[in-house]
Ligand SMILES: [Zn+2]
């Protein structure tokens with residue numbers, strides 16, 4: 001199974017993981033309390049990297065890792081051997097490193113980890129990231145009252161994930177929505193979210209035939225893009241993680257045309 005390919009199997013797995021994450025988050029809401037003082041925050045840096053103490057207690061993270069692994073096992077028997085190796089050998093020190101590695105998106109660390117354990121290359125980072133998300137989402141809820149006051153360019157003001165999904169309201173307002181922590185924040189309609197260029201002639205849109213509710217906003221200046229979804233009855237209230245998954249074909253189109261960060 002390759003997580004970069006969007007098969008039915010992968011979609012189902014992702015949906016099952018999102019369901020598990022909801023349960024994990026519910027638990028965390030009872031266990032964790034974040035009092036974040038906005039006065040102590042730098043406005044131009046995402047919140048999570050600024051927190052003084054780790055927002056993820058290792059024991060609770062371990063529970064989350066176990067739950068995500070269980071979903072993987074139920075969805076895909078091929079993985080159960082690798083998962084077994086991981087679960088039986090993961091130490092609290094490893095988990096601590098996983099938390100840091102996942103927060104910093106340290107692909108190099110996870111690659112080395114998979115080599116050392118002789119498991120699928122993508123698996124440790126995938127589990128580590130999916131287990132981290134419910135924690136990020138609880139922090140996002142704590143940040144929601146002041147998230148629009150942050151001024152972080154090109155990435156989520158809560159967790160730092162690069163911006164890639166925007167929602168358009170009927171009145172033309174553009175709301176950015178993070179698939180990692182589910183934060184939502186306002187964005188100027190005619191400004192590139194990545195480089196801040198607000199000359200509207202620098203933005204153009206790629207539409208996909210027969211898709212009225214989605215488009216790709218591209219910036220001529222930085223050659224990066226944002227997926228836009230019109231808010232309607234179907235998409236209202238949908239998680240960003242799901243919207244992101246359902247519009248993954250737009251990423252392929254944009255990247256095929258040579259847009260995006262790696263270009
Ligand atoms: Zn985020």
Ligand SMILES: [Zn+2]
Nearest residue numbers: 192195219222
């Ligand atoms: Zn730009």
